[in-house]
Amino acid sequence: MINTHLQVFATVAEKKSFSRAAEALRLTQPAISQQIHTLEEYYGTKLFERTSKRVELTTAGETLLPYAKQILDLAALSKGALDDLMGRVTGKLTIGATFTIGEYILPQVLAEYTQRFPEVELNLLIANTEEIGELMLDYRIDVGVVEGRLQHRHLTLTPYLDDEVVLLAPPSHPLGSAENIQAGDLEGQAFILREEGSGTRAVAEEFLQKIGVVPRKVITIGSTQGIKEAVEAGMGLAILSKWCVRREMKFGSLVRLKLESFHYSRHLSLLERAGRFQSRAASEFATLVQRYAYPEA
Incomplete structure (x- = not known):
């Protein structure tokens, strides 16, 4: 054929x-x-x-x-x-997800999806927001879930989950025991950020801009796990999704620095190609993502 x-x-x-x-x-x-x-x-x-x-x-x-x-x-x-x-509900379903979602949020959703639709062959591609957008435009994924912003006339974003963004330090940091801190306390600090094109990088830069802080030094690491380990090692501070650091904050290897009177969150979004007919497998996934009972981060 x-x-x-x-x-x-x-x-x-x-x-x-x-x-x-x-x-x-x-x-x-x-x-x-x-x-x-x-x-x-x-x-x-x-x-x-x-x-x-x-x-x-x-x-x-x-x-x-x-x-x-x-x-x-x-x-x-x-x-x-x-x-x-x-x-x-059968066939193949290729999902594109950004690192935060693909590594820390989506596994629970996929576990439920495979229980409901065991005949669907799943394939998960993890990349940064810009790359997921390119994969969608190139018809290489059926549906995407992203944390960053994308603007393209052939792409639609549907917010489905709020994601709080937090400022992190090792417990040994001089600010680590403070109940609340001021933006001025962050002057002269090094920050560890994701690579350009990452939704996490974009939101960290926006976070710093909103509080008026210019890092003394920026260290770029291309994975969230690498950033967490670098913060634990005392290399600098980080700004990450609360979903990524629930375990570390629970066990005390990372602490959250609370900025007085400042709260920052963003939307996680379902990414689809405008006008593209969805398979039943893709539409069921999209429905589950939007209705899933996400545990508290």
Whole structure:
């Protein structure tokens, strides 16, 4: 079927390698090569330029790729529509989530989802907010859950959960035992932030701007777990979602610094592509995310 050949084509284009595509699709490399050859004969043009190091799309291949993705997406949706008709929730569901949500909030939701819909094959991709937006625009995920802001005419954000953002220090920090602190107490402090493009980085910078504090030094670490360990080691202060640090605050390895008369929170949001028909698996996930009984952070 042409859909099978297009799936092979799209996977080779993504992986930029016949061998990696074969591994991802659980096929032999000769089978991948044969299907690409058949597709090139069908379209009457070369789709890939092959070198010793990598595989690149030709101009014809770049033209075909977005159509191939749409065809594959429609094929999956057509199966989902028939499953809906029969009352089944099956198929594949690829979810994109930002680090805070994917690592600290979504696992409980996914556990309930798999109990309800065991026939759905789940795939979770974790990346920063900007990358999740790109994956959605590129049809590589079915639904997303993000903590940052995205503005694009093809994307819609639906807030579903409030997330309090807190200022953190190691218990040994001079401010660690204070009941309340003033913004001026933070002058001269080092801060540990996530990378550019991260929703957590954006909200930390906004937090600092609102209280009028310019860090003495900024240390960038590309994971929330790495930031927590760096704060515990005394490298600086951090601004993170309360969801990420419930365990550390409970056991005292991190303490919250409370700024007098200042509270900061943001919305976590469901990300969808505007106008895109949702499979039953995706719509059930979206419903669960918005109605889930999240425990107190």
